[in-house]
Amino acid sequence: MIYKFYKILIFLSLSFFFSTNSFSETKLLGTKNFWKAYSTKLDKTKTCFITSEPTKTSGKFNKKNRGKPYVFVTNIKNGTKHEVSIKAGFNFKKNKDVIFNVDGKRTKLFPVDDRAWSESTKVDRFLVQSMRKGKTLIVTGTSTPGNKIIDTYSLLGFTKALRLIDKSCS
DSSP, X not given: OHHHHHHHHHHHHHHHHOTTSTTOEEEEEEEETTEEEEEEEETTEEEEEEEEOOSEEESSSOGGGOOOOXXXXXXXXXXXXXXXXXXXXXXXXXXXXXXXXXXXXXXXXXXETTEEXXXXXXXXXXXXXHHHHOSEEEEEEEBTTSOEEEXXXXXXXXXXXXHHHHHHTO
């Protein structure tokens, strides 16, 4: 199951950053405040996702050594709905928790390399509901060298962006 999610996120990341390739076309569905909604197709499978970048980052680390961080919520037409994931921009330290905190509601995520997911679709539903009602998301993780990094995301526009992918991939 984790392999499937990891494979999907690798595809999404590649299609997001290299949308000019011949096997997929990534289309911007809209921007709602701090959130962007996209759809893409690969082998007749339509995938939609929303994403946002942090509004603030803190921690003692070399910013030149870090890739861009993102939070994603992904739908696959006739499949997965509202899968929450993180792309950290650094590899997480093994056996260290990644904390997903929406207005004080803390949830541990499962890290693999530079990504993190919840443990189940039930937890994803809880996270999405929290994000719909929330104002701020804080993701806290520890990098391989042991640096604690805190990314703060605005949830302004989240619900409207989510509606765009729900409509496009329903």
